Amino acid sequence: MRKIFKIIAIIIGVLILIVLFLAGGLILYTSVAPSPDPKSYNEYWPENLTYAEADEIAVDLVSQMTFEEKLGQMTGDMSFLDIASGLTSVLVFEKIPIVASGENERLNIPPFTFTDGPRGVVVTEATAFPVAMARGATWDRDLEFQVGDAIGKEARAAGANYFGGVCINLLRHPAWGRAQETFGEDPWHLGKMGVSLINGVQQHNVMACAKHYALNSIEESRFKVDVSVDERTLREVYLPHFKMAVDADVASIMSAYNKVRGEFAGQNRYLLTDILRNEWNFEGFVTSDWLFGLRDGVKGVNAGLDIEMPLDQHYTPEELKPAIESGEISIDQIDEMVRRVVRTKLLYITNTDTQEYTDEILASEEHQQLALEVAEKSMVLLKNDDDFLPLSAGEIESLAVIGEIADSDHTGDRGSSGTHPPYIITMLKGLQDYSNGSFEVIFDDGTDIESARQAAERADAVVYVVGYKSEDEGEYITSGDPEVAPENQWGEGGDRPNLFLKPHDQNLLMESLPVNQNSVVTLIGGSGIMTNTWDQLTPSILMAWYPGMMGGEALANILFGKVNPSGKLPLSIPKDEEHLSFFQADIDSIHYGYYHGYTLLDKENNEPAYPFGFGLSYSNFEYSNLQLDKTRLAESDTLLVSVDVTNTGEMTGEEVVQLYIGFENSMVERPVKLLRGFEKERLNPRQTKTVSIPVAAKDLAWYNPDVKAWEVENMQYSVFIGGSSNWEALLQSDFTIQ
Incomplete structure (x- = not known):
């Protein structure tokens, strides 16, 4: 009995702490001033500074700074109290805060004001585009530029001038949990799509951040895994897309959590200085990934990591001053890092804006229609036997829509890329709206397979919507302790255990598809899904990814032929997982080989189920x-x-x-x-x-x-x-x- 009372007391204590934490956050939230406007600093500096002018000013400003002010440019401004206020903003008011860092009022140095991505600006009421993997499936650089343009406008409307949503990590294996955030498995395709996003965003004087540099392709072990790689593989497979971003004058690079050849990427001098700066001549600033992106301040300075985010854990006087005194690092190194940060910020805040950025831009009608177009052009028709699709609304009296996800409003994972649009058109609602009473829409969530069979049997045609949710894949939100095994971490998301549908979905299809051959299976997910356990039971398969806020309307337009599908796979889907590179979610070290995806399938002469670049159309x-x-x-x-x-x-x-x-x-x-x-x-x-x-x-x-x-x-x-x-x-x- 004493043990039970002790457990109850602990629970009550934890609840009291949470209440106090949120109450404190509420007080802070209501008292803290909104994020500063970087553009308000324009009056202190000449308009449209050239690189040379901004550099000269930055050198002068650095010379006037105290050591503490220099560290203020090298670290995020968040504290425990800010985190409390931020969580209160999200949990109580459902408002996503902009994170401001590096403001120096004495010297008139603007902050950068950060928002994340990549499927839209991570603020409330912004447009939720299809995930980046879906946009990779469009293979449309001009369309991706338009997405970047919209994101840049919405970032500015929300008060941000720094966008952290250009994820160009290579999809080494489709089971990677954050596959949805990148564009695909091929470095050339990945780099070209990433550059289009960068160019679209930065034309609105928003600094784009390309991430995570480099070799970040496993989610659940990201804080500890040590990646070994030979030099040719590094240069030819895992770095070309980052080089393209640098050549496109991306403002910022974010380092990865993982180790590369024994050293964490955020303090890896070979990556950050030898290659990025000395070989590629990168002139922007490098920021760490958040919270655990830097483990040693001295190593970070020697490697060339300019900013530790989101707060000062290692770039502190206590850690860096003794290192300067002992000669481990120099004040000249510090000055050069601050110079890069200040120079880049000045270049962007002094550029003339081409328009006003008002609240009406957020999820504007124009951007909603763009989200619809992207969703339509991203969906990949994998199978269409005997031209089963498109459906004809005039030839059916009833349409069964089966699957829990059909009535789910998720748009992808809920980590740093989570979006909060004003509304979401689910797959079910999109089909209901398209019908507008012209045919009956019968919905069954599929949890009871016998009920689903009955719904399928009495309908003229069936649309199954199956796949994944944010709980199943995505950014793995954990304590980040590298000593704790992934299965003991708290959170959701992470890497997939395999490339198949979840067991219930597979059983649902195998049991229900035979009762009605007039069916299409719509797949939801951030990466490839293997279909060979059930694909012979249906004439049509459509990969819809996570299609954003307009996904349901896009699905209806595709299925009924208002839009001709044009998406092509940005990855390879194998017939056997053994045909792909080795992948393990919980792993301390791994070797990345020269071949993966279609290059590995080609090398070993293994025919894929669906090849890289494949997608059907209603045309030939x-x-x-x-x-x-x-x-x-x-x-x-x-x-x-x-x-x-x-x-x-x-x-x-x-x-x-x-x-x-x-x-x-x-x-x-x-x-x-x-x-x-x-x-x-x-x-x-x-x-x-x-x-x-x-x-x-x-x-x-x-x-x-x-x-x-x-x-x-x-x-x-x-x-x-x-x-x-x-x-x-x-x-x-x-x-x-x-």
């Missing part, structure tokens, strides 16, 4: 007349590859033309083929377009670790072009670099 596209503007190139030349694409169907559609290069004559080990270009084209029925894609010879180089340089081989190359990475979909020609 034929490729012909492959032409090269030259067959012999110098290393400084660019090859122009052209092909005729014809829409042989009866419906206007969009096709993603993909160009791959083959390296079969290489003297070093290379992938069988690599993506090196893509264009999305809209074609009317019976229309033919000539699509031209340039390929620079320098982009075919391999990294020679012996001489620490990129080399272009003088040899014959193959060029492949078509509608997916599947060999049967590709035309081929050859050219030589000499």
